[in-house]
Amino acid sequence: MxxxxxxxxxxxxxxxxxxxxxxxxxxxxxxxxxxxxxxxxxxxxxxxxxxxxxxxxxxxxxxxxxxxxxxxxxxxxxxxxxxxxxxxxxxxxxxxxxxxxxxxxxxxxxxxxxxxxxxxxxxxxxxxxxxxxxxxxxxxGTGTAWGALKRLDLHGDDTIAVFGQGPVGLAATQLASALGARVIALDISPSRLERAHDFGAWETLNPAETDSVPDVVRELTGGRGVSKSLETSGASSAAQEALHVLDLWGVACWVGVGSTIHFDLTEHLYKQITGVPSWTxxxxxxxxxxxxxxxxxxxxxxxxxxxxxxxxxxxxxxxxxxxxxxxxxxxx
The missing domain is CATH 3.90.180.10 (Medium-chain alcohol dehydrogenases, catalytic domain)
Structure with missing residues (x-):
């Protein structure tokens, strides 16, 4: 109780x-x-x-x-x-x-x-x-990850950045990999990144070990960024970065409760970015x-x-x- x-x-x-x-x-x-x-x-x-x-x-x-x-x-x-x-x-x-x-x-x-x-x-x-x-x-937990991937209309030819590798983020990494997508898993915990690799992540990234997450993501994707991103931790910094790692026409989704997002519309307008929340x-x-x-x-x-x-x-x-x-x- x-x-x-x-x-x-x-x-x-x-x-x-x-x-x-x-x-x-x-x-x-x-x-x-x-x-x-x-x-x-x-x-x-x-x-x-x-x-x-x-x-x-x-x-x-x-x-x-x-x-x-x-x-x-x-x-x-x-x-x-x-x-x-x-x-x-x-x-x-x-x-x-x-x-x-x-x-x-x-x-x-x-x-x-x-x-x-x-x-x-x-x-x-x-x-x-x-x-x-x-x-x-x-x-x-796993259902929330599935619902978010469906909101993103994820396909096997997508590359997706999943921010946070707690239970929901790890489930998203697992399911997205099973759908055929390439997953870049992000977390500040080395042990969680190890699990993400075991669960099918294509690449792992610790935001605490780089000055610019978007720059690293673009290096991994031939300079373009990812087609999809998913934020699961509820951290405002990750919620913002979920927008900045996107390629042209990219789609970001947020499921983590508690974050606040501030952004310059012009930056994302000219990239034709789409942003969607997802609730279970x-x-x-x-x-x-x-x-x-x-x-x-x-x-x-x-x-x-x-x-x-x-x-x-x-x-x-x-x-x-x-x-x-x-x-x-x-x-x-």
Missing amino acids: FYGERELKVETVDDPAPAPDEVVIEIKASGMCGSDLHTFRGPRLEAPTIAGHEPAGIVVGRGSQVPQEWVGRSVMVHHYFGCGRCDQCRLGWTQMCREGATAMGATAPGSHAEYISVPTRTVLPVPEGLSHLAAAAISC LSVPAMEDCANFVVQRNVDVDALFTDRWRLDEAAAAYELSERRTAGKGVFVP
Whole structure:
């Protein structure tokens, strides 16, 4: 349970009872995400909430409106809950619900638990061959990377600079490489750059070791710059550089929360630059990502460096807050 102001407790609560349109899921994996820290560090919560929003598991219970066939299925969950009726919900963009959405682990009970109850419309069957760990990652971190690459319309003939090689950036490096693109991975951590190389990066670059990231990127690309760039760290310096490394007609995308960008429009206008933000992904895109991972044999499980029990939550978030480790997951 998150209380805010860096306080958490492991507590016993009643098992969830499903509403008529809900299923109860026994959690097999619940991934840790950097955005958890916003609630963990944030102001004192009016009421504590169960943390976590990257769940995967097995359906063990159902509401009266849910067919019996759901019981026993391995499933993944899109962790935003909307009204289910508006145009955005019908498209699968429940986080953009016109009536307002709730988010697991923040404004709705999360997945760091043994059981959760969620609306069936947010649940997807796990494709055969996909592990619960990978399904959990696709629920947010890896899914966020996939959503950004789709916003960028990335192709195999692109060269993309990925700023930040934390869990989302590393997933972007992995997926972009699997799509056939050349990846220039950037991070100030040598160990993260080593992992990026192992995950398929064409080149790695430490911004702390150069006076000009754009100049180095142009040296690597025959003087032109990259066709696409993606910023995942939330650092304002990286968010700005994501624009400056682009070639003519380049496209930059930002998913890292917290950055501020200031730029001279004229500089980018004459290069015909496009800039887009990206916020996680839709339910259909989540299904597409899962199928791609299986079909291309992408080792998403390798993203996870730390596995925790629920009773180890304090140590898990202490490590997560240092931002020195890889991706963690609770396996209740």
